[in-house]
Amino acid sequence: MTNPLGKDLLALEPLSADQIRLILDTAEPFKEISERAIKKVPALRGSTIVNLFFEPSTRTRISFEFAEKRLSADTVNVTASGSSVSKGETLVDTARNLEAMRIDMVVIRHGASGAAAFLANRIESTVINAGDGTHEHPTQGLLDLLTLRDHFGDLAGLRVCICGDVLHSRVARSNIWGLKKLGAEVAVCGPRSLLPNAIAEFGVTVFDRLDEAMEWAQALNVLRLQLERMTGGYIPSLREYNRVFGVTRERLDRATHPLLILHPGPMNRGVEIDSDVADGPHSLILNQVTNGVAIRMAVLYLLAGGKPELAEAAKGAPER
Numbered sequence: 651m652t653n654p655l656g657k658d659l660l661a662l663e664p665l666s667a668d669q670i671r672l673i674l675d676t677a678e679p680f681k682e683i684s685e686r687a688i689k690k691v692p693a694l695r696g697s698t699i700v701n702l703f704f705e706p707s708t709r710t711r712i713s714f715e716f717a718e719k720r721l722s723a724d725t726v727n728v729t730a731s732g733s734s735v736s737k738g739e740t741l742v743d744t745a746r747n748l749e750a751m752r753i754d755m756v757v758i759r760h761g762a763s764g765a766a767a768f769l770a771n772r773i774e775s776t777v778i779n780a781g782d783g784t785h786e787h788p789t790q791g792l793l794d795l796l797t798l799r800d801h802f803g804d805l806a807g808l809r810v811c812i813c814g815d816v817l818h819s820r821v822a823r824s825n826i827w828g829l830k831k832l833g834a835e836v837a838v839c840g841p842r843s844l845l846p847n848a849i850a851e852f853g854v855t856v857f858d859r860l861d862e863a864m865e866w867a868q869a870l871n872v873l874r875l876q877l878e879r880m881t882g883g884y885i886p887s888l889r890e891y892n893r894v895f896g897v898t899r900e901r902l903d904r905a906t907h908p909l910l911i912l913h914p915g916p917m918n919r920g921v922e923i924d925s926d927v928a929d930g931p932h933s934l935i936l937n938q939v940t941n942g943v944a945i946r947m948a949v950l951y952l953l954a955g956g957k958p959e960l961a962e963a964a965k966g967a968p969e970r
């Protein structure tokens with residue numbers, strides 16, 4: 651029988667609303683495992699998964715690793731600096747050598763857009779994109795959808811504004827595709843220098859002023875200013891950026907309705923978001939991190955051929 655998600659998870663753009671809902675629904679029963687004293691079930695026992703991270707990561711790498719271990723998979727972590735990539739080995743050669751050791755899945759983060767798809771076309775193992783350049787970060791988009799769905803119930807008609815450095819953000823792209831497929835209304839807000847030229851083609855509303863975006867939106871997904879990807883003068887200064895586009899306590903207090911705040915992390919506190927917002931009562935930022943483990947468990951489980959209707963049963967008794 652064919653897998654309802656296909657062989658790989660590379661992006662949210664090609665997924666249907668039903669496929670996205672399947673992942674979100676499968677994540678629900680997996681949430682409970684992380685609340686147990688013994689956080690381990692046998693659903694992926696015998697599977698071998700390689701986490702291939704060519705860019706730094708805290709949340710994604712560690713939550714994939716937790717998800718794999720909680721499903722009882724065997725895992726290996728590979729970084730560029732600790733592997734033969736640092737001696738000039740190509741991505742495909744690295745992956746083919748890993749496959750020769752009989753692996754089942756590769757979770758890859760890479761600085762080049764399209765790297766995950768490139769690999770998926772060249773190896774038989776399942777490939778999961780953990781962020782490729784400025785293209786997509788599908789599991790981040792999924793955990794953001796789950797966090798919003800937890801709070802609002804239905805995403806249809808929900809108004810979400812993605813704020814800040816959209817140009818360099820794979821998180822923005824996955825959120826836009828995912829939210830729109832589930833019927834949400836999506837806007838972006840940021841300096842024009844940090845919006846893609848083709849932003850209109852994404853079918854989103856564009857706000858130039860954050861206060862207007864906040865009047866419209868029910869939730870803001872605040873993006874990190876990706877200073878490491880900026881080669882030119884995109885903004886006059888960090889202080890100026892915070893003054894014009896920073897999500898501050900004063901701005902939230904001025905809004906005529908309460909807004910929920912998301913941020914994919916890592917945060918530049920005092921730049922795109924102030925600490926009293928990030929740590930305040932409207933912040934869902936740590937809920938996103940918690941949901942990241944359940945989403946990654948669901949993705950791993952489904953791609954390994956797990957039956958969605960059996961996800962509840964797959965939780966089973968804890969491993970001892």
Ligand code: CP
Binds near residue numbers: 707
């Ligand atoms: N959101 C996210 O991708 O964070 P990391 O870079 O820490 O994985």
